[in-house]
């Protein structure tokens with residue numbers, strides 16, 4: 560057994576449902592076989608476990624491992640292309656880079672950049688939008704598995720509107736997806752997600768083949784994009800004249816349920832919000848991406864009022880980095896900018912969105928997202944460099960909530976001193992240089 564010691568903050572009681580931040584100044588978390596088996600004030604815990612090894616995480620804060628519910632594997636090297644709306648950015652920036660993953664050596668390098676970037680950001684669980692190339696997705700699963708990250712991912716499929724080298728057919732999409740799922744779904748921490756890119760690039764036949772694949776892989780997830788930009792929504796409406804709305808293009812094939820995560824939903828109709836809530840589906844809110852592409856201001860209040868579950872995503876590479884602290888801060892900004900139509904957020908809300916809400920969206924709430932007895936010990940240790948502005952701010956924090964707000968305001972991947980999954984510290988991958 561191992562005792563982890565530090566200032567531990569988490570949100571086992573949902574702040575969106577009246578809960579508050581749980582903060583323990585000098586806590587002890589006792590870990591055995593990857594799971595937290597006891598927790599309490601360190602002094603008391605130490606009395607009960609006097610001889611066990613202590614991992615001393617004092618100085619800074621210990622948070623549950625962060626959960627990123629939307630991040631694109633093949634885009635890590637093109638973060639930061641500014642000044643374009645979604646469809647132009649896809650065409651001129653994202654898709655040319657995604658095509659490079661046909662070269663397997665290139666793809667291997669990108670798997671390391673992606674997994675290393677997530678670990679360095681304190682992300683322990685991620686729903687990763689894969690690649691259009693099956694061999695690249697296989698390599699991603701292998702790298703995540705080697706490092707120990709919890710990853711749900713899958714082959715991205717499209718059969719129209721993209722450059723020809725990224726297109727597939729319904730049959731091939733199904734067969735390659737099934738083979739990847741056979742290799743990785745349910746293997747240690749990996750799970751398969753059926754992943755049509757977005758309806759704009761998928762025929763009804765391809766979406767139907769996705770539904771067949773999902774049926775064939777029990778417990779698999781579904782992820783795609785939804786209502787991201789006005790231009791995209793208009794195009795989808797023109798392509799699917801018989802659909803009631805964008806969500807219907809997926810729901811009509813039975814793809815929207817409790818194991819579905821739809822990214823963005825910046826421009827939903829009321830009907831879609833009702834349908835998402837009834838299905839128990841989740842929305843991955845990606846505020847940096849929405850601002851960078853000028854997609855719009857996310858209507859969080861409408862989602863909450865309709866009972867739609869919302870978590871956070873970095874949406875790298877439209878999003879500007881892996882750090883979910885930044886996404887939390889950006890989510891806060893967006894709600895401030897919405898004024899009376901916004902949903903005011905506290906630091907506890909931001910932590911919840913970045914941890915427990917993501918765990919719930921991915922069906923892992925009983926395992927990760929909080930540091931309670933019975934949960935696996937997934938945590939991030941934030942310890943700012945002495946003298947850094949975050950270090951100064953934390954030293955002058957008036958309360959735990961204040962310290963957390965300062966962490967969201969000032970924190971970054973540079974403040975991540977270590978990332979643990981199931982009690983084991985992850986070693987970030989070293990980038991491969993050609």
Ligand code: GUN
Nearest residue numbers: 653756757784848874877
């Ligand atoms: N819609 C379809 N593909 C993408 C993508 O790669 N990024 C974003 N933000 N939206 C998309």
Ligand code: ZN
Nearest residue numbers: 629631822874
């Ligand atoms: Zn995306």
